[in-house]
Amino acid sequence: MNSELKALYRDTLLEHSREPKNNRVLKNADAYFELKNPLCGDLITIYLKVSHCIVSEATFEAQCCSICTASASMLTDQITKSDIEGGIDFADSLIESLLQPGISIANLENEEIQSLAGVKSFPSRIRCATLPWEAFKGAVSRLV
Amino acid sequence: MNSELKALYRDTLLEHSREPKNNRVLKNADAYFELKNPLCGDLITIYLKVSHCIVSEATFEAQCCSICTASASMLTDQITKSDIEGGIDFADSLIESLLQPGISIANLENEEIQSLAGVKSFPSRIRCATLPWEAFKGAVSRLV
Amino acid sequence: MTDLLAPPPIPAALKKARDDFPILKREVNGKPLVYLDNAASTQKPQSVIDAITQYYANENSNIHRGVHLLSTEATAAYENARTKLAAYLNANDESEIVFTRGATESINLVAHSFLEPLASAGDEILISHMEHHANIVPWQLLCERTGAVLKVAPIFDNGDLDTDTYISLMGPRTKLAAIVHVSNSIGTVNPIERIIEAAKDRSIPTLIDSAQSIQHMKLDVQELDCDFLVFSGHKMFMPTGIGGLYGKRAKLDSMRPYQGGGDMIANVSFDGTTFKAPPYRFEAGTPHIAGGIGIAAGIDYIESIGRDLICDYETQLIDYAANRLKSTAGVRLIGEPSHRAGAISFVMNSAHAHDIGTILDTEGIAVRSGHHCCEPLMKRFGISATARASIALYNNHEDIDALVESLGKVHQLFG
């Protein structure tokens, strides 16, 4: 296995994909958002429960690859208990750092999430990593 | 001027194109047929007056090149006073001999018409020579 | 009893053929390229590439309207491609071959020029559950415009078409029966002879999507007696941006134009415009001339090897591949049709199709991962994506072996 591939499939990422956290439908969600990657058919739904601008619960449901699953698992972990605005900022800077060749994602605090950085050597997989974060933003936009 | 060009623009042909015979509308025609070469916009109409299966008068009107004009001029000459069936046979064998690379047109009696043979070296001009003959066939098909 | 896992022998003509494709000498990620994505697009032999280069470097000119030599030459070369395609499909006349961008445009052309004027609310269009989006969406758009209804025949769990039901869905209001000949995602070969026969009995026009069969087997449109047949050049060793529609002349004659513009008109005037006879009526504007010339070269190439030989060998190779994949740990085939050509779809217990694709890629192996433009079919099997290996004449058992070996690594990684 070459080194880029090793960097892509780090243990942290594989663990999240094998045993994803918060991988279930949230029946009483305040908002949810379904998003699809039309290139491959990957499909993800993010569910949010929110009170006083704080995410009290975040879950997801997906038909997707290991990277997307791991990314969603980390996302739900990251944003639970955080305030919405902070979550959006985090999502924005993560998406940007994955899309822009120049920017590293080292400056994001969450170390687990840094294991997503491996996709940057695989352009066709970047969208797999960003999809849950885009869905999260979609869900937030639906909150009243 | 190269030899093929000389063979194309023989004196006989140029004379017919400069002073075409029967180049007029036939008011009391029994049938007429307009035909266009959509590749270049050339347009020709053949008019026929017929009695007892003999062409008594044949004329044409055209917006076309020298070859088409000369061919039409020769056509009206050739078919006047001939019986219709013979005219159609003549048209068919002329068209075939112009279209088929193998066949020469030497076996057609009319010597003037043999001056059309030059088009065979200019594939894009063959239709110019056949157009009047096709229009003639169209006009015959309209006779009652 | 034959050994199902014995690699098929490669005929001499095909051993040599591999050298004709320059891209197969390329390395990908430091490994020799193993190209198993042929259902998406095949590679091009040097002779096709040369024909294109030669055209642009020596003959380039617009066609159909010039008296100068370049134009006459280009016109002859382009029309020669039509003649060759007509012979390749054994069409009755070369005017039955319409050039398009590919299978997709061909189907859209039939939808617009043939079916739309005939379709009223409540009329039916019959397709199957295993169609490519190209043979679904144009009909859905048409249904939206006309009120016609799309009827979808089911498939069995093994990926075979439920042909009886397909035929039983042919009714008095069926205005077209369209069917894919070979499924691009699961490789099923459909019994189009039987379908066409049944449709003819009921006077229903037929359209065959041969995008995945024309490069793998002999097709004879007169024997088949279908009304329309569509295909793409880029999937049969030819350039991108060109493909075709075969249509019975009587059908084409009855059809309205598709796009409007130069070259498809007899007369243009503001009082009224008249149109040329088929095929030109359907070919507006400057066509993809270099593409046509590439089609002619591509047909020459295929014929120089022989379609029967290609078909025989490929059948053995795809069966070999299916058998090897079936006995690979962690791999599950999607669709095990009774008659297969060209393609195999599979999933793995642990790794998603995308992950498989990425890992294979680092080994130099190109397969496709995704829904293969067959979302309804994917849904039918309860999945969103598969990995797909698809072959062409230049593939051999070593390619399959490399695939199987690398899938072992995937299995290891994802457990």
Added chain:
Amino acid sequence: MTDLLAPPPIPAALKKARDDFPILKREVNGKPLVYLDNAASTQKPQSVIDAITQYYANENSNIHRGVHLLSTEATAAYENARTKLAAYLNANDESEIVFTRGATESINLVAHSFLEPLASAGDEILISHMEHHANIVPWQLLCERTGAVLKVAPIFDNGDLDTDTYISLMGPRTKLAAIVHVSNSIGTVNPIERIIEAAKDRSIPTLIDSAQSIQHMKLDVQELDCDFLVFSGHKMFMPTGIGGLYGKRAKLDSMRPYQGGGDMIANVSFDGTTFKAPPYRFEAGTPHIAGGIGIAAGIDYIESIGRDLICDYETQLIDYAANRLKSTAGVRLIGEPSHRAGAISFVMNSAHAHDIGTILDTEGIAVRSGHHCCEPLMKRFGISATARASIALYNNHEDIDALVESLGKVHQLFG
């Protein structure tokens, strides 16, 4: 006073450019090729030919749906062409560039996806009398389907558009004002800035047919502020079978799909299908990938010389040609527009356009003879055909001189 018959000096960049086009080294009928049929199709520089060869020999793969390297590379190369075209036209965003087969398909796309849903019986579409069939027939077909009416603005005897009348024909029911930027048959440059301005004042959408201007001058779609602009690759040194449509994003967003199939959908299901955002919504099926790559190479080529330099030089050369032809015995120009680009049409007293074309061809000179897909314009001038000389950046005064000399021979022969 400048000497009207003095040949324009050739800038160094363009002197060298001639060597970039392999076909210009060819002989035709034993004479060096003098290619003056550029309005029909331009020749291709080696760099464009190489880009195509390179693609087929090393990168060929289907795009947009693959995770393997070839597919990723091909997708990037194809999308790079879109980015370059957007920059070339100064579009606001690359999603405003839709790839099509060429100008003809682009206009048909606008007719189907933009105008048809808006057009009711009695609505009007405005064009001019000097349009190419591509900017006439699609609207006629649309009028037939919807009951809309085609309004045609007249032109003056010198071949200039009667712009005042064109503008005065813009009314409350005008749903689109379409106009050719540069006439392909008589070379008139139309005042599109004024026309677009007037249309905007009346909230009428505009379509510019730039098939004959995009290769001769700088175009800035944001400055022009037109809604649509169409062009063909093969007329701008690029491959056949590819071209484009620029459309303002807001307009494109409002439009229904064109062809249906793969790659233009978000979701396909038998319950309902949803479509992608522009430009993909309008690009169904496998595109002409090699064509896109050729577009990128072609733009690089043009930019390496510089559009301003090309435009300046060509203006001088076409004026030189017009002046020389005007003083050639037996020659009559058709159209002497106040502002000319690219093309000159002429007839001779004695020889028909076809005869001229044939004789010039034996001298190695390629011009076009016919109606140039502008039958209404021909009728306007009371003729059925012209001979047309049209230039590109590699032409020079020697080409014009050769033309003029050979016309002398025609005059001699036909008297």
